[in-house]
Amino acid sequence: MRRFIFITAFVASFQSMATDIEIINATVRQPLPERTVSAGYFSIINTSSQAANLVAASSPWFEKVELHQHSYVDGMMRMEHVDGIVVAPNQTVHLQPGGLHLMLFTPKQPLQLDQRVPIELVFENGQKISVAAVVTKIPKQ
Numbered sequence: 001m002r003r004f005i006f007i008t009a010f011v012a013s014f015q016s017m018a019t020d021i022e023i024i025n026a027t028v029r030q031p032l033p034e035r036t037v038s039a040g041y042f043s044i045i046n047t048s049s050q051a052a053n054l055v056a057a058s059s060p061w062f063e064k065v066e067l068h069q070h071s072y073v074d075g076m077m078r079m080e081h082v083d084g085i086v087v088a089p090n091q092t093v094h095l096q097p098g099g100l101h102l103m104l105f106t107p108k109q110p111l112q113l114d115q116r117v118p119i120e121l122v123f124e125n126g127q128k129i130s131v132a133a134v135v136t137k138i139p140k141q
């Protein structure tokens with residue numbers, strides 16, 4: 001009995017070390033005709049007491065996926081690659097147009113509206129989360 005209690009306590013303490021992350025509202029924009037890049041958006045909800053750092057993403061449907069940020073440089077909208085997207089404890093970070101986003105390069109097949117693109121997100125602590133991102137149209141400007 002004593003041994004059972006010890007194991008339970010160990011498992012409980014191990015679980016509290018893992019970050020609790022939820023991904024919601026994942027979408028991938030259907031590329032414009034003749035274009036081979038697309039953007040992906042979602043929200044990262046961190047319900048744990050530790051920061052979560054998204055450091056990589058990949059998809060079997062694309063040659064390459066990068067983490068990007070939009071920023072204004074000298075009044076011009078630029079995109080830059082970022083090494084990670086940090087979500088503070090009990091905070092939510094939104095990847096959205098004009099801000100943080102996934103950049104997806106060279107789809108291996110045409111993307112149809114409402115298809116679900118498999119994407120794997122990798123966090124600094126080794127945690128991996130699989131996401132099915134819905135293909136949506138780029139809104140008209």
Ligand SMILES: [Cu+2]
Binds near residue numbers: 080
């Ligand atoms: Cu980008």
